[in-house]
Amino acid sequence: MSSYYEDSARGRLAGLLDPGSFREILPPAERVVSPHLRQLDTPAAFDDGIVVGEGRLEDRRVLVAAQEGGFMGGAVGEVHGAKLTGLLERALDTHPDGVLLLVESGGVRLHEANAGLIAVSEVMRAVLAVRASGIPVIVLDGGTFGCFGGMGIVSRLCDAVVMSEEGRLGLSGPEVIETTMGVEEFDSRDRALVWRTVGGKHRYLLGEAATLVEDDVTAFRAAALALIDHKPDLSLAALAAEHAALGSRLERFGDCRDALDIWERLGVEEPERLPILDTADFLATVRDRRA
Amino acid sequence: METLTYEYRGGRPVASPPPSFLVGVVGSGNLEVLVEPAPLGGLCRVEIQTAAVGFGATWQAVLDDVFARHPLADVRISINDVGATPAVVGLRLDQALDAFAGGAQP
Numbered sequence: 061m062s063s064y065y066e067d068s069a070r071g072r073l074a075g076l077l078d079p080g081s082f083r084e085i086l087p088p089a090e091r092v093v094s095p096h097l098r099q100l101d102t103p104a105a106f107d108d109g110i111v112v113g114e115g116r117l118e119d120r121r122v123l124v125a126a127q128e129g130g131f132m133g134g135a136v137g138e139v140h141g142a143k144l145t146g147l148l149e150r151a152l153d154t155h156p157d158g159v160l161l162l163v164e165s166g167g168v169r170l171h172e173a174n175a176g177l178i179a180v181s182e183v184m185r186a187v188l189a190v191r192a193s194g195i196p197v198i199v200l201d202g203g204t205f206g207c208f209g210g211m212g213i214v215s216r217l218c219d220a221v222v223m224s225e226e227g228r229l230g231l232s233g234p235e236v237i238e239t240t241m242g243v244e245e246f247d248s249r250d251r252a253l254v255w256r257t258v259g260g261k262h263r264y265l266l267g268e269a270a271t272l273v274e275d276d277v278t279a280f281r282a283a284a285l286a287l288i289d290h291k292p293d294l295s296l297a298a299l300a301a302e303h304a305a306l307g308s309r310l311e312r313f314g315d316c317r318d319a320l321d322i323w324e325r326l327g328v329e330e331p332e333r334l335p336i337l338d339t340a341d342f343l344a345t346v347r348d349r350r351a
Numbered sequence: 352m353e354t355l356t357y358e359y360r361g362g363r364p365v366a367s368p369p370p371s372f373l374v375g376v377v378g379s380g381n382l383e384v385l386v387e388p389a390p391l392g393g394l395c396r397v398e399i400q401t402a403a404v405g406f407g408a409t410w411q412a413v414l415d416d417v418f419a420r421h422p423l424a425d426v427r428i429s430i431n432d433v434g435a436t437p438a439v440v441g442l443r444l445d446q447a448l449d450a451f452a453g454g455a456q457p
Contacts, residue, residue, distance in 0.1 A: 068376060088385050089371040101352045103402050103431045105377040106385055130376035 062277045064202040065226045069111050069126035072162055075277035076200075076284070077115035077124065084113040085150075086143060094137045096172045105131045108139040112147040114156070118285055123151050126162035129205030135169035136210055141179020148186035151195050158196045158288040161218065166233060167209015180210030187217045191294065196220070198287050200280050201227040201269075206258065208233035219292050220270040222283040223260035225339060229268065230258040256319040256335055261342060265326060266309070266351050274339045309351055326351060355399040355407055357414050362395050362422035364388075365452050372455055374447045382432035382440060384447040389427035401432040413437045414444075421448040 062075050073082055086092050088106035097104045109131035114123050125147050127134040136144070144161075151159050168176035190197050197218040201207045206228030207215055215221055215229060223229065232240070234248035234257075247253060256262055263269040270287065273279035292298075316322045323331035326349045337345060368388040375383040382401075389396070397414055421444075428444070435443070 070373075087371065088373045088383075089387055103352060103377055103400050103433055105383060105431060106373065106429070109377075128376055130378035130381065132377075 061274075063275050064200075064224060064277050064280055065204055065275045067277065068130065069128035069162065069164070072200075072203075072277060072280075073111060073115070073124060073126050076160070076162070076281050077117060077122075078119065081116035082113055082124070083115065084111060085147070086112065092139055092143075094139050094172065096137060096175065100171055102171065108137060108143065109134060110140045110143050112143045114154075117158075117160070117281065117288070120157040120285070120288060122158050122160055122288075123147050123154070123156050124160045124162065127164045127203075127211070129164035129203050132169055132171075133205050134163075134165035134203070134211070135167060136165060136176050136180050136183070137169040137172040138175035138179055140169070141176065141183055145179070145182045145186045148183065148190050148197075151190045152193055155193075156195065158198060158284075159190060160198050160200060160284055161215070162200045162203075163207040163211050163215055164201075164203030164205050165207055165209070165211035166205060167211055177210070180214065183210075183214050184217055187214060191217075191219060191292070194291070196288055196290060196292070198222065198284055200284060201229055202260070202273075202275060202280065203227070206230070206233070208236075216268065220287045220290065221263070221268060222271045222273060222280060222287070223263055223269040224273055224275040224280075225255075225260045225342070226275050227260040227263075227269075228254070228258040229260075229263050234258070252335060261334060262319050262322075264350070265323065265346060272339060272343060313351075322351075353401050353404045353407075355401065355410055357397045357399075357411065359395040359397075359414075359418045359422075360393060360424075362393070362418070362424035362426075364393075364425045365423060365454075367454050368426075368451060369455055372447060372451045374450070375443045377431045377433055379433050380435055380439065382430055382435040382443055384443050385429040386447050386451040387427045387429075388425060391425050391427065393424045395423050395426045395428070397428045397430065399430040399432060401430070401434070403432070403434040409437055410440075413440050417441060417444045417448070420445065421452065423448065423452065426451070
């Protein structure tokens with residue numbers, strides 16, 4: 061068992077893909093670094109915090125990107141975003157069996173301001189183009205820094221999200237909410253509150269994560285393999301049904317003040333018990349209880 | 352930010368080096384080390400970009416020790432540092448150079 065949460069972006073890729081199958085595009089030795097960070101007198105990373113390339117997953121041909129949260133919280137700068145967009149556009153040319161995004165990001169890299177914002181919007185458009193061409197885009201979210209901001213939106217534009225309990229997914233991150241709305245609204249240092257609001261278990265219960273796995277690289281690999289043949293229904297009728305479901309979700313849970321209220325309304329007995337259950341017990345407990 | 356360069360002579364080239372090898376992450380108290388073979392006429396060159404300004408003598412002392420443990424030639428070592436302590440720098444360089452000399456794949 062190898063912790064996905066603790067590993068680096070490169071370590072995760074090494075454990076996820078078939079051994080020796082990974083070929084990196086724009087590796088560190090190419091030194092395609094951020095031009096903005098140098099102007100700000102800030103150290104750059106040789107890969108700008110993202111590893112992109114192609115490899116094999118049980119012999120299926122996949123394109124992969126892995127964000128490194130340890131470098132500026134995995135934030136998306138101009139080069140970082142361009143590598144991600146380029147990888148997705150490559151999928152349109154090479155038609156792999158799937159694209160895997162190992163997300164770990166606080167969102168746009170504020171140092172790069174508009175360049176980062178534009179980069180994220182380009183990534184979004186590229187994700188939708190890849191999906192429209194029938195190639196699944198699967199998100200794996202279980203890193204130390206979670207997935208927020210622009211990359212939170214990108215993740216929900218994809219075909220499926222695989223999370224571990226440790227993973228977090230949201231738009232505004234906990235610190236941003238606290239800074240904007242006040243500590244009474246959201247205490248970002250309350251780890252139990254953070255995880256039950258944006259953590260993997262809650263995302264799975266709400267249906268935003270398709271699969272919840274143990275914090276284990278091989279479990280993420282198995283989940284990605286299970287999803288890669290899944291062809292999503294992108295018809296207008298299916299999209300209208302999705303919108304209706306989201307609308308009814310808001311009606312059903314809109315007055316809830318805490319995730320615990322939602323879990324109770326989902327019919328989970330002793331909802332306060334959910335955070336302490338291990339993944340297998342949790343999945344057994346909430347079977348048929350997801351929103 | 353400060354850019355530092357150090358050069359060492361008298362090392363031995365690695366027999367079959369990998370095209371490059373990277374360890375570490377550019378995060379607070381950490382650093383990344385990229386090791387590559389390079390035709391430097393027998394030199395081992397270390398190029399450092401560091402957020403912590405004014406520690407040239409400390410880098411020199413740490414690198415002297417590292418070169419004593421790993422006397423390599425025709426090697427380019429590139430470092431991006433965000434204030435790693437000397438102990439962390441030494442460990443990262445040991446990790447990178449052990450793997451590089453062992454022919455590790457990137």
